[in-house]
Amino acid sequence: MIGRLNHVAIAVPDLAAARAMYRDALGATVTEPEDLPAHGVTVVFVELDNSKIELLHPLGEGSPIQSFLDKNPSGGMHHVCYEVSDILAARDRLVAQGARVLGDGEPKNGAHDKPVLFLHPKDFAGTLVELEQV
Numbered sequence: 001m002i003g004r005l006n007h008v009a010i011a012v013p014d015l016a017a018a019r020a021m022y023r024d025a026l027g028a029t030v031t032e033p034e035d036l037p038a039h040g041v042t043v044v045f046v047e048l049d050n051s052k053i054e055l056l057h058p059l060g061e062g063s064p065i066q067s068f069l070d071k072n073p074s075g076g077m078h079h080v081c082y083e084v085s086d087i088l089a090a091r092d093r094l095v096a097q098g099a100r101v102l103g104d105g106e107p108k109n110g111a112h113d114k115p116v117l118f119l120h121p122k123d124f125a126g127t128l129v130e131l132e133q134v
């Protein structure tokens with residue numbers, strides 16, 4: 001059911017420093033920071049040949065990234081994002097198998113303006129999973 005790895009997301013306490021590290025030390029192509037108020041994050045994408053890294057930093061009050069950074073002050077891997085062709089069919093299949101979808105269970109538009117859902121980490125080997133319809 002899942003297709004390509006769309007991105008791996010890393011929560012970072014200092015977005016400018018993380019962006020510069022990927023650009024300068026690792027020699028990667030990085031995007032300009034983009035605020036996503038609906039998701040409570042500012043994102044930078046590191047563009048790799050075969051996938052992307054999403055650098056996440058809290059934006060505004062009650063950002064879902066803030067509690068993660070409180071527990072992981074130097075940052076860390078936050079989620080992995082897999083592509084699916086039909087997000088509602090994927091959701092229904094996973095729910096039928098007992099998986100928990102976060103939030104109200106309805107897809108929201110993510111960083112690429114495509115529908116996304118998040119799945120409970122306890123159902124997926126301790127890893128928060130994002131599904132993105134492409």
Ligand code: CO
Pocket residue numbers: 007009054079081130
């Ligand atoms: Co993501």
